[in-house]
Amino acid sequence: MTDVEHPGATPPKVREISSRGHALLKDLRRLATDPGAYRKLGRVWLEGDHLAKALAARGGRPSLAVVGASAWLQPRWRALALAAPEVVVLDDALLGEVSSLETAGPFGLLMDxxxxxxxxxxxxxxxxxDRLQDPGNVGTLLRSAAALGVPQVIALKGxxxxxxxxxxxxxMGAHFALHLVEGVEADALDALGLPLLATSSHGAQALHTTHLPWxxxxxxxxxxxxxxxxLLARCALTLTIPQPGGEESLNVAAAGAICLYESARQRLMP
Amino acid sequence: MTDVEHPGATPPKVREISSRGHALLKDLRRLATDPGAYRKLGRVWLEGDHLAKALAARGGRPSLAVVGASAWLQPRWRALALAAPEVVVLDDALLGEVSSLETAGPFGLLMDxxxxxxxxxxxxxxxxxDRLQDPGNVGTLLRSAAALGVPQVIALKGxxxxxxxxxxxxxMGAHFALHLVEGVEADALDALGLPLLATSSHGAQALHTTHLPWxxxxxxxxxxxxxxxxLLARCALTLTIPQPGGEESLNVAAAGAICLYESARQRLMP
Structure with a gap:
């Protein structure tokens, strides 16, 4: 079967793991539960088929596929797993323990x-x-950057x-479309050689009436x-998002989407 | 002390509750843990001082303040509690049980x-x-609507x-600035008498080059x-958000922020 799915290529190595104490499972449990474990282990755990497809679409290569024993019997999951150079078939019961999801999927990838x-x-x-705390906000902003044409995301320390x-x-896969840098000090931004723009409720100019550099x-x-x-003091422009509804504030990922959209809109308009 | 804080007004009724089985605590536990319990109980549980201040800023009135015994000794929390017509002082240990937060605050309000x-x-x-599932997305969209001048939010069934x-x-308090309707069928939208606009990756027109009705x-x-x-078929306009970054997709709350911003921008531009 594998030589049909990988015509001419080396078929992936497939092994089964059914021991909870296996070193790979220990690593996966750490990766699933500790947000920063990937830095120590040098590997990233991608759960579910959506991230797998997004990685493949960008030409990324996993090092290992992990698939539940039941899913391994289904052509759809088997094909997805066999795209990796190495496959681990895992007891269904063990798979739930290496998931960060409420309902574990039957499939994941490890990548360097x-x-x-x-x-x-x-x-x-x-x-x-700059010190964003909520992972949902950070993920949403990565997605907006990828969609709205900002190719690089720099996460400062904290x-x-x-x-x-x-x-x-x-x-949702935006990671694979972006150049990502993290853990740097604000001084590292000097090397960009670009004007810094920020929003502020005390901003000097309104976002929608200001010509934005690109x-x-x-x-x-x-x-x-x-x-x-x-950092705000180093910004070339501090801009206010117009709020005809009054003094409310915007969620930071909503504000970011608006800024990146306005940047894109001005570039696209003749 | 209360006659200083409420000059000329009836001082609020203050009572202590230290029994876990008290009917009020049962209600608060339900409200904190069951997302739809407010419909059955006809009351909303607002945790923390931010929501309390947002409610007061919009002229809203709570029916009851709940404050932890330790916080009740502090002037800041006491003053906040005494703004309600009725105050319940709760054993600190019991307060944690009626919280939906990881770290319970010392204060909350009940409102009708x-x-x-x-x-x-x-x-x-x-x-x-239309059938949004993630509470974070829904809350972010309410905030964007309040800030960007859309005074009404209608949540369809589901x-x-x-x-x-x-x-x-x-x-973050946007509820108190909006007219909120929920649980209605899509047919109820006819009564608005307004053009419906939606985004779609197959949209006929680009958002940034289309004159938007208001x-x-x-x-x-x-x-x-x-x-x-x-519902999409009933929309007067289906619009595409420009994505110079490629085929990525946007989070729905990010897409909503962009649409409401573009609507506001066009209204504000001369």
Whole structure:
């Protein structure tokens, strides 16, 4: 069967694991439950078929597929698993223990963590995340950056871990379309050589009436405190999102979507 | 002390509850853990001081304040509690049991659920939520509607419960600035007398180059499936959000923020 699915290629190595104490399972449990474990282990755990397909669509390569014993009997999951160079078939009961989901799926991939020493890319438009705490917000912002044409995301020190299971789930595969940098100090932004833009309720100019530079780096800040004052002072523009509804505030991922959309709109308009 | 804080007004009735089996505690536990319990009980449980202040800022009136015994000794919390017509001082240990938060705060309000038979308001711009499942998305969208000048939100049958603790937390007080309608069928939208607008990846026109009608009703759909096909067919405009980044998709709350911003931008531009 494998030589049909991999014509001419080396068929993947397939092994079964049914022992809870296996070293691989220990690693997977850590990756599923500890948001920062990927940094220590150098590997990322991608649960479910959506992330697998998103990775493949961007030409990414997993190191290992993990599939439940029941799913392994189904052609759909078997084909997905056999696209990896190595397959582990796991007791269904054990699979639930390595999931970060309420309802565990029957499938996941391990991939090597992309190079973390990669510095910010100079001159490439970026989204800068200053101490964002909520993984759902971070994931949503990664998705917006990928869709709205911002190819680079830089998470400053203190930001939620970019490759954690919750951020991965919320970003729906956007990770694989972006150049991601994390754990850097704000000083590293100088190397971008780009104007920094931020929103602020005390912003000097309104977003919708200001000509926005491109390329640029949009800075978004902590859910409660906003952008750090020192960083805000370094921004070339601080902009106010018009709020005809009054003095309400926007969720940071909603504000980010609006800023990246306005940036895109101005580029696309003749 | 109370006659200083309530000059000329009837001082609130204050009572202590230290029994886990008290009927009020049973209700609060239900409200904190069951997202739809407010419909049966006709009351909403607002945890924390932020929601209390947001309610007061909009002139809303709670029916009861619940404050932990330790917090009751502190002037800040005492003053907040005494703004309600009735105060319950609760054993600190019991307070944690009526919280939906990981770390319980020392304070909450009960308010009567606003009139649920209220129909959609004809001619008033609205955000229509079609079967959205994630409370964080729903709360974020309520916040965006309040900030960007859409005064009415209509949740169709099958949408996450608008007054659940998670939606309340995520909306940060936007509930009190909006006319909220929930549990209605799509046919009820006819009574609005407004053009329906939706986004669709197969949309006929691009959002950023289309003149948008105002007032209008923006329709946002289920996280995975989008807007129901029958409802989409009734929309006057189906619009595509430009995605210079490629074929990625946007989180529904990010897409909603962009649509409401573009609507506001066009109204505000000369």
């Amino acid at each position: 963590l992309p190079e973390q020493a990669a510095p910010p890319r100079a001159g490439v438009s970026a989204l800068v995340l 930001c939620a871990a970019l490759w954690s299971p919750k951020v991965l789930r919320s970003a 390329p640029c780096a949009w800075v978004l800040g902590h859910e409660g405190q906003g952008v750090d004052a020192g | 659920l606003p009139e649920q038979a209220a129909p959609p308001r004809a001619g008033v711009s609205a955000l229509v939520l 949408c996450a419960a608008l007054w659940s603790p998670k939606v309340l937390r995520s909306a 007032p209008c009703a923006w329709v946002l759909g289920h996280e995975g499936q989008g807007v129901d096909a029958g």
